[in-house]
């Protein structure tokens with residue numbers, strides 16, 4: 001029997017073990033991963049790894065394997081909370097004392113069947129396959145104008161500026177989730193400058209295949225046919241919650257946990273992309289799909305597991321890198337009643353969002369420094385002097 005049993009071997013799982021080991025935890029740890037790799041961070045998969053600027057060693061998470069039982073290629077299929085057992089695809093069961101769900105999310109699919117030339121990006125093998133196929137493709141279509149597609153389009157255009165890249169989305173705007181119009185405008189400027197084409201308010205109805213069954217055209221809902229030899233689908237992810245279907249823990253949007261990463265079942269926890277977690281800053285349950293969330297929740301949970309109870313109080317933070325530009329999003333960037341722009345230059349801007357005279361969030365272009373200071377202002381809940389904020393000659397640090 002393991003003391004701590006972790007389902008999933010991704011970012012949150014790896015960092016959790018790494019943190020437990022740093023805290024000198026010496027109980028038995030079992031990790032079950034359906035992948036054949038040690039835990040790694042995923043952001044490079046759509047960026048530097050795709051561009052051959054990084055390899056897996058650059059983003060693998062350091063854990064001491066002598067002190068864990070690592071089950072590679074082992075997918076957990078069911079959980080029996082009553083008897084404290086998890087069961088894999090071969091019906092083998094393993095008992096646990098404490099169970100952690102760190103099993104992340106999976107890309108939503110457009111077609112049930114696998115079609116040659118249609119790809120999804122979630123893991124390292126996906127990224128390797130996409131990389132190989134980009135090289136030989138002429139007409140590349142990215143379905144879904146979310147962060148993943150926008151990062152892939154940037155990687156493709158950086159390496160192969162002449163390749164035709166079109167992003168299709170059902171919505172009339174890019175980035176319908178976790179974004180706002182200021183950020184959309186900043187991002188679109190760079191995408192368009194680099195000749196990425198957009199077909200918004202468009203839906204892919206079907207695909208037409210070549211004789212070898214590979215994709216040849218996509219058919220849109222207006223019956224227009226677009227030549228396509230590589231279709232990468234990035235239409236969002238869904239939490240990996242099927243293994244608890246039918247149990248009390250099941251929620252369509254993940255596994256519900258409080259600010260300590262605890263579920264309503266004793267000794268059962270969840271973190272990372274799968275966790276629908278109480279966010280103290282936003283005062284609601286949110287399922288964040290971000291590096292920062294996996295990184296920081298694993299720190300909190302490691303401490304909680306060894307008995308130091310700490311609440312997760314992080315302010316939601318996300319970044320994306322496109323065409324050598326860095327964009328960061330902090331806190332609440334939509335429900336504001338006022339906003340201020342600190343514009344340092346064409347490509348260096350910070351938008352600050354205000355509600356009821358309080359700062360609630362920010363969007364920054366190439367300005368991580370402002371974001372770090374704004375994070376401190378938000379954490380201290382200071383009512384800042386907005387006249388000062390407007391003046392870029394004033395260092396935001398003065399407001400602390």
Ligand SMILES: Cc1cc2nc3c(=O)[nH]c(=O)nc-3n(C[C@H](O)[C@H](O)[C@H](O)COP(=O)(O)OP(=O)(O)OC[C@H]3O[C@@H](n4cnc5c(N)ncnc54)[C@H](O)[C@@H]3O)c2cc1C
Nearest residue numbers: 008010011012034042043075076103104272273289290291
């Ligand atoms: C291409 C890409 C680019 C990204 N870029 C950014 C970025 O720029 N900024 C940012 O903030 N975030 C980014 N993210 C998001 C970030 O990587 C995720 O939020 C983070 O990986 C979540 O960590 P996790 O451990 O919860 O899930 P994951 O890292 O996905 O790990 C879950 C693991 O569980 C395994 N698993 C699932 N079900 C089972 C099962 N039943 N049994 C055994 N194993 C199972 C999965 O195979 C996987 O290995 C990106 C994600 C991707 C895919």
